[in-house]
Amino acid sequence: MKKSELLNLLREGGYLSGAELGKRFGVSRAAVSKAMAGLKKEGYAITSTPNKGYLLTGETRRISASGIRAALGDHPWAANLHVLAMVDSTNNYLKNAAAAGAAHGTVAVADWQTGGRGRMGRRFDSPPGTGVYLSVLLRPACRAEELMTLTAQAAVAARRAIAAACGAEPGIKWVNDLVLGDRKICGILTELSVEAESGLVSWAVVGIGINCNRALDDFPEPIREMAGSILSQTGRPVDRTLLAAELIRALSELPRADWQAEYREACVNLGKPVQILAPGQPPREGIAVDLGPQAELIVRFPDGAEEAVNAGEVSVRGLYGYVPINN
16 A cells, blocks of 8 residues: 555545445555554544544644655665755755765655755745655765766656646746746756866765645745745645655666657747846847757857856746756
């Protein structure tokens, strides 16, 4: 009996009897009772009424280490999972762990980040009880240029995790944002360390922040016009524990050979006007027409010339204004 399948049934509303659930999943009523006790321990509000059965009356607000491990099963990364009530940044936590010799596949998940960061040093608002803030440590044993598409691949992984856990399929705003409708719900920050002598990557840390159960009015004023959450965009609350587990599973599959087709299909920039912002140069406008092999954005300018953009910043017209996205 999978926890996600049991929760999906309970979320449909109404009472479900132990006998009915046992028949549905091919398990005993005792196994159903044990599963319900486990959900209650994780913070789900479940009532049990004689002659009626079980009723889900409230979602958990906790991120549960035991719940993540249970959802991961025998996945090898479950052994190196760190669930933190509060931390400045899960990326910082894992960078320190990497320096101390932490293994490939070490994962940090936080309920609250006091200093969450996005690209270009921008702050990623990470209040408690509302999001999944997760970083993973990779030791890929390759040269830095071989990881040029890692952030793009992480966007595909995050999109797959959200689809699996929440039933929503976000678009990807090049290069590192996920969006639902016209709202940003997820940001990604990749950092790495290179050995000076060999030129090989010593470690890479991929950090992903997902806004889950947050109302639009809860976002601070500077980002309120463009930020959203899975809940605000779909109307459905998010099981953060399950989403964290699906995110770990998806990230463990990196690097993938099949990421580019999915990225291209989900990329909201393609076919849209974009504005290129480069230091010391006036803004240039064109149309995003394709992606290059290293996740470059191919832009066609009014004179017909095309250019692969992989440095500077890009803004997308019509998607929460001209909001700069570092690439």
